[in-house]
Amino acid sequence: MGGLDDVRGELVDLWGRLAPLWGVTPAAGRVFGWLLASSDAIDADGLCEGLGMSRGAVSMACRELADWGLVHGERPPGTRRVSYRPVTDLERAARSIVATRKRREWDPMLQHLQEWIPRLKGERSAEAKVLRERLSDLEGLVRTLDGLALKLLEGGIVPKLGLKLLVSQAKRKGSAPGGK
């Protein structure tokens, strides 16, 4: 009673609210939160009941989470029922998120920039000149961030060694999560 259920509820709630900021639907966020708080794999019925969601919503959410690489479905031999478990290797999970966002955000951006800049080459107006410059700057920035993302993806998210260093530095500088 008490503690565990309360914390689980708040966790589900927080993930439900934060998820959209990450391009994940609220339902998927809630499901993931619930799975995090379970020691065993859970099947669709369990999720429906636990979260008060419909069958369809659970199905959609699980599929979405599987697409993001955040959960795995498993079918115990002898049954037809799929149970879900969250990926507990957080490093891997974070990597899938970065990869997906890169594909959805940076890649189309770069693609368009590369097409737009040449199309402005002919224009003489001041407007065109300014835009051309700004787009070039933007391209530089996006390439830089893209490179950073790639680094993270390849090198196992900022190899733990370096990580600890960064973290301890961050702590020293007092970056306490501020008020509400």
Add this chain to the structure above:
Amino acid sequence: MGGLDDVRGELVDLWGRLAPLWGVTPAAGRVFGWLLASSDAIDADGLCEGLGMSRGAVSMACRELADWGLVHGERPPGTRRVSYRPVTDLERAARSIVATRKRREWDPMLQHLQEWIPRLKGERSAEAKVLRERLSDLEGLVRTLDGLALKLLEGGIVPKLGLKLLVSQAKRKGSAPGGK
């Protein structure tokens, strides 16, 4: 007349679609795109006309962009009309975005984690134990990412070469990350 207007239109469109992925409303994204393509500052009327948006929407969008630190309003002396200009220092703009997202996403996450973990201390169940472990892992990851964000914020975001340094140094065993 072709090129410039076409590119501007596509730019406005792309930013309108990408903006929500960044927690920015579509309207604000479109306004920013339009401003990027103008060599001069533009006032609310100009934006209404150029983008076909209502007065209220333009006002909201400009306020939002100002909150993110992506545009500045300026009032030429002798008039009451505010004109807007995009921040062209992209490094600074990117920094505002990171700072805002950190505040909205990581900080509340950490705050909750720090509160939840102690509340599970009393529980004996296997569920509670698993959850406690997972939350601790999560805290570690969030702290790591948070530290990385701070690094970017403090250290003039991505001095293009510096970045590579940061990352490659992180890989190198034992040596402290350079920088300041």
Add this chain to the structure above:
DNA sequence: ACCAACTTTCAGAAATCTCTGAAAGTTCAG
């Protein structure tokens, strides 16, 4: 091949987010 056990799909309902337009508020010149 057939059935029972599950899962997925999808049209319409519901909830949420965004925009409009006009009224109210603010600011400055005179």
Add this chain to the structure above:
DNA sequence: CTGAACTTTCAGAGATTTCTGAAAGTTGGT
């Protein structure tokens, strides 16, 4: 202080996203 010139606010309209629930589709055992 007053009025003109702008900006901000906000209730309701409109658009978009998300959820439900039942029907259709799969799958594995027999």
